[in-house]
Amino acid sequence: MLPLTRDQKHLVDQILAFTTDHVNETGPAVFTVYGDAGTGKSVILAHLFNQLQTAARTQPNSPLTQTTNYFLVNHPEILKVYREIAGQAPHLLKKDFQRPTTLINQLAKGQTTADVLVIDEAHLLLSQSDHYNNFYGDNQLRSLLTAAKVIILVFDETQVLRMKSYWTEERLERLLMPYPHQHVRLTHQFRMQASDALVTWINDFTHGHVHHLPKDIGTHYDLRIFNDAEQMRQTIVAKNNQVGLSRIVSTSGYPSTLDGGKHYITEGHFHLPWDQYNYTSTPWAELPQTIDEVGSIYTCQGFDLNYVGLILGPPLTLSPQDQLEVHLDRYTDVEAFKRRADITDKQELIAVKKQLILNAVNVLMKRGVQGLYIYAHDAHLRQFLGAK
Incomplete structure (x- = not known):
């Protein structure tokens, strides 16, 4: 401990x-x-x-x-x-x-x-x-x-x-x-070696408010926005070889079914399967072979990674007016939206579902102790965040 x-x-x-x-x-x-x-x-x-x-x-x-x-x-x-x-x-x-x-x-x-x-x-x-x-x-x-x-x-x-x-x-x-x-x-952040300004930026983003990244991200924190998901994967693999516990993770929005088979996330030259069900007593992130899988909220929530490479999937886009949009019809985690009898108002239900998606982003963005790398499926969002 x-x-x-x-x-x-x-x-x-x-x-x-x-x-x-x-x-x-x-x-x-x-x-x-x-x-x-x-x-x-x-x-x-x-x-x-x-x-x-x-x-x-x-x-x-x-x-x-x-x-x-x-x-x-x-x-x-x-x-x-x-x-x-x-x-x-x-x-x-x-x-x-x-x-x-x-x-x-x-x-x-x-x-x-x-x-x-x-x-x-x-x-x-x-x-x-x-x-x-x-x-x-x-x-x-x-x-x-x-x-x-x-x-x-x-x-x-x-x-x-x-x-x-x-x-x-x-x-x-x-x-x-x-x-x-x-x-x-x-209130004190122990996991991330990031600045308070960057933690605030993450909190704002995951409540639907997108700003340009702060200049102060923390002296000992590595934040990068990638224009190529495969390049991000290669960087995470290099970090994993150097310090361990570095993994690619993703939001929902890609093919995913609990049928025992492999389902892949493809973004250009990037092509890796989702995390497989872990039957061992070792947590997913500590298994060496999972460097070749994409983690989800179901394997990463509650865990510290040294570096995390996050794919923001198709449900998240940026409008021409630079407003974050959450597309419920593009979310592929069918288990997330099971019906509730106590939420009957349609607008409230939509708002709750959108916040659940943003909550997943919050969980994934805060996994990395030493660094966060981001690739966004939406090109406009990538460019707004400063992809190079």
Whole structure:
């Protein structure tokens, strides 16, 4: 685990105090950590959960002694990382880390109980039933609130990617209103070695406001706009050979079907397949062969890459008036837009769908620690951004 800063240690202590204050009550009590991608939410949770389980398993005088606690994340690739961490820590077990649906179904069958739940990427919790994934309730967080005494979760509404897990801060706060709760908001960017001006530019872009790139991108950050996707790929391969953990990723908008076959992204001389389903215990980005694949939000969300080469696909164009346009009919991730009964207004639905696409861009743009390379399918957008 990465070491904590002084402020992060203080926050872990604050959450632990909140937890011990409420763990012997009937519950539930909720502590929410808000923060954009790269603000250190996951490292805080990892340290917090390690301390929770150490107290539960080794400290007989602690209020947490012999409590049953779980760490949940609704993302199979991130789950692999946490289970790898568990193998290196003396008081963590791999079974402590679960997908939410798995735990919800175990709780419903009386196979386990839960005192404290720590939820990473809570914006990925299902907010409607999903029979394909064996969740038959109407909201995963609501189901977990009925079972636990304390819930600690991290949340970023700009990383919501699918209608079936559609959340906003307002919806979350409305759900939590009846319960004792506290929250903090993290703002400092830890992942990207980029300037505040560039992070602001990314945030503006992913809310539909396109400006020219700032002059100050950060002394130790490499930002390039490419006019050729194959040239960008070759540059990423070179970076991967130099420092590792460098990958090509893309937004949706290219052929993609979950049928077990390979589907390719083609842009001029660039021709690579989408990421394949990863059956190993190693995260996608750490597999050497994935340098010859294109990552998606489903393999890259929550991960640090050293350099990321991002393809902005056909759904994103720039109008002659330099306004960003989002074309829903060009989005090929059919899973993203499953119908929701609670959003009936047509204009609201269109706005939500467009924001989900921009959220995916936000997730992908913030993967790179040391650099971001961009190729846009739309020629006008490429030129506006300064492709050479």
